[in-house]
Amino acid sequence: MSRAAAFEDALQSFLATLQLERGLADHTLMGYEGDLRQFIAFLVAQNVADWQAVQGEHLSDWIGSLSDEEYAVSSLARKLTAVRGLAKHLVSERWRQDVFSELVRGPRLSRKLPGALSPDEVDRLLRAPDETTPQGLRDRAMLELMYSSGLRVSELCNVSLQAIDLESGLLRVTGKGSKERVVPLGKPAIEALERYLEVARPKLVKPRTGSELFLSQWGRALSRKTFWVMIKKTALLAGIEKPVKPHLLRHSFATHLLEGGADLRAIQEMLGHADIATTQIYTFVRGQSLTAAHDKHHPRNQT
Incomplete structure (x- = not known):
């Protein structure tokens, strides 16, 4: 051996x-x-x-x-x-009696604050897809849903038809560790989804298509990689200069909710964070925003 x-x-x-x-x-x-x-x-x-x-x-x-x-x-x-x-x-499991790693200290991680798009940049991004095509209607619906509900890209790509209830405005999401949560859908997301389901999805359906909500041109579930490519191209069309990745919309969702006065616990639940400490990082982003506003507008900073 x-x-x-x-x-x-x-x-x-x-x-x-x-x-x-x-x-x-x-x-x-x-x-x-x-x-x-x-x-x-x-x-x-x-x-x-x-x-x-x-x-x-x-x-x-x-x-x-x-x-x-x-x-x-x-x-x-x-x-x-x-x-x-x-x-x-x-x-x-009784392979040994003590935890050998107990006294080992790890490297210090610097806290990297998540970035966020401005509300204007989000609006430009959401309006950029060409809604005269099935793919454009799909892309608009995906972007609206991600920003409306703060989904991870894997969660977005895995949404099924059965998980969404447009009448009640709710979506059942399966997140990390197969944990389920229910998140609300905003009115713009509902309207974009209705257009996609009525006009675009039937044109993307193929004989072997399953119950996935968002379909590729081959009638299969849209992959995370394809969504990454799409959102980068859409950001360029929208004239957004900063690098735009799927997670940036999730960060923007949380940051804008917090700036609008939403409760941190509610944001935690919608994001599917197991620990409130993970959600609290957005309070640092909010703090940076307040500091920038103070520096710009306080009369004592204008001299």
């Missing part, structure tokens, strides 16, 4: 737990597995026999070696999170 094989059973047990109990997506699981196998390769190179022999110093040395290779701080933090999760799993 190779040295790496001594680590395999616990690794597979941990990955199975992530998949079955936490419902992580396949690409997230692959990321965890890649990081953990990289750590295992380091342990093998250090002649560590098995999980029982792993110490906090091994983890610190590994993170240090990756820092020397100029990994981004965010990548190092992600890798450390994966190992910490595994270390706790080893204890819960």
